[in-house]
Amino acid sequence: MPYNKNLSPKQLSLFTSLALALLAALTALIIRFHVLVFVASFVFVFTAAYLLISYAIKTYTNRQIKILYKLISRTKAGKKEVYYYRNILPEKNLDEVTQDVEAWAEQRKVEIEILKQNEVFRKEFLQNLSHELKTPIFSIQGYVETLIGGAINNPEVNVKFLERTSANIQRLVNLVDDLDEISKLETGELQLNPKLFVIQDLVKEVFELLADKMTEKGIVATIKKGCEQSITVLADKEKIRQVLINLVDNGIKYGKQNGTIEASFYKTPSKTVLTEITDNGIGIADEHSSRIFERFYRTDTARSRKIGGSGLGLAICKHIIEAHQQTIDVRSTPDVGSTFGFSLKAE
Ligand SMILES: Nc1ncnc2c1ncn2[C@@H]1O[C@H](COP(=O)(O)OP(=O)(O)OP(=O)(O)O)[C@@H](O)[C@H]1O
Ligand SMILES: [Mg+2]
Incomplete structure (x- = not known):
């Protein structure tokens, strides 16, 4: 068995009962100096103390563990859980509980990683999207303002500027169509027709x-x-x-x-x-x-x-x-x- 500085509940009950039994037996021995009295009080106090202490520890730790499991699963106990808490949980030893908590923590870590990654994706997506929108919008704005500012009456550039405006509008339309397509594909809305x-x-x-x-x-x-x-x-x-x-x-x-x-x-x-x-x-x-x-x-x-x-x-x-x-x-x-x-x- 590997060395563990935390005593198991059994060991704890055993040592405490032994100490109590020894103390009681020695007291008995002082009052009545007889080997039989010593042995009898030792056995009696040890048995009683052991049973009481281990029961107390078990009840206490089970209650704490139950709270822990409830926190972990964060659910209101359904029928299944009630059965679980009553029958399966008390059988679990602390090592198994530790393993469960570790597995839970590991799972949380993975979930957090995914969330962080999604957050990065979301930020990148918004950044990219605004960049993609900005470029054509700014050109449209530029051409329209130049036209309003007088270029509309200049036959050398007016049609050219309008054509460029139209090309940029087309670019925006394509972008929106693509985005629409992607979001449909991502939400599974788009049905395949094989x-x-x-x-x-x-x-x-x-x-x-x-x-x-x-x-x-x-x-x-x-x-x-x-x-x-x-x-x-x-x-x-x-x-x-x-x-x-x-x-x-x-x-x-x-x-x-x-x-x-x-x-x-x-x-x-x-x-x-x-x-x-x-x-x-x-x-x-x-x-x-x-x-x-x-x-x-x-x-x-x-x-x-x-x-x-x-x-x-x-x-x-x-x-x-x-x-x-x-x-x-x-x-x-x-x-x-x-x-x-x-x-x-x-x-
Ligand atoms: N055949 C290829 N040769 C070299 N690079 C390519 C080739 N195909 C794609 N790429 C690279 O991959 C990138 C992504 O391609 P994708 O088709 O998704 O975008 P796009 O062609 O730039 O824009 P869109 O398809 O939305 O009009 C391109 O910008 C280019 O850098
Ligand atoms: Mg392409």
Whole structure:
């Protein structure tokens, strides 16, 4: 048994009763000098004292422990708890109680950590959001004030300023739409509508949709050789279209002039289909790749080059793919390129 400077209730009762019994027996011995008197009073006082003291200690500690458990669980005793307090709790020894309290404290610590983290997230979110709102609002304010101040009558700039105002308003609308989408996905409000479709066809449609943007940058998008054979997946087609639009759009925005985007498809043994979108663009450094799926997260390159949107695209992609109970991830090397891959259920 390990050395413990706190005596157990049993030991405490034992030692106190022994001391009392010895004292009583010695007193008896002084009054009546006889071995039998000594032994008899010792045995009697010891037994009585031991029973009384251990009962008193047990009752007292049980009451204290009960208060402790009530504090820990912070509930009003229901039927189950009453049974627990009456029958199971008295059987617990102090070591078990200590273990329970330690486990409780540990759990609290974890909960507090999560709360602290959420608090950091909340602060970051508000900070990012106000930053994202400020930029277009300040430009709109600037253009409108300049127009009111007289530029409205200057045919050289008036239309240009109005167009820029309109572009900034569009940016705000996109931001609000994205936020709306994220909050719907997070509250689980958005219902998936899964159906069967050929993933290559959808990718081709997305390439088509973004063709102008690609031409502007001289980017050529293709389906990888050997991946042309149609693969049918079961997923919410419109939501997956949204994922693909963001991935291909990122491939263009963060791609090099005259670069390439390539889509590839693989069936896995676990009856899923892996879709990958690969570009040969600026790539992502290791320290960023684990964070780019967070809301508003953008790499320094994206920020400093002032390309890209609000940084909500990948957060939305992740939500959509996770709502399908699938995964999305990235492999990337700076200046070489990036591959974003996500899985979907095969037909
Ligand atoms: N293909 C890529 N190559 C290099 N960096 C990328 C690529 N895709 C994403 N990133 C980085 O990850 C960040 C987050 O991407 P995400 O799609 O969430 O935001 P965004 O494209 O900047 O804005 P949004 O999609 O909201 O318009 C980007 O800002 C960029 O820094
Ligand atoms: Mg994006």
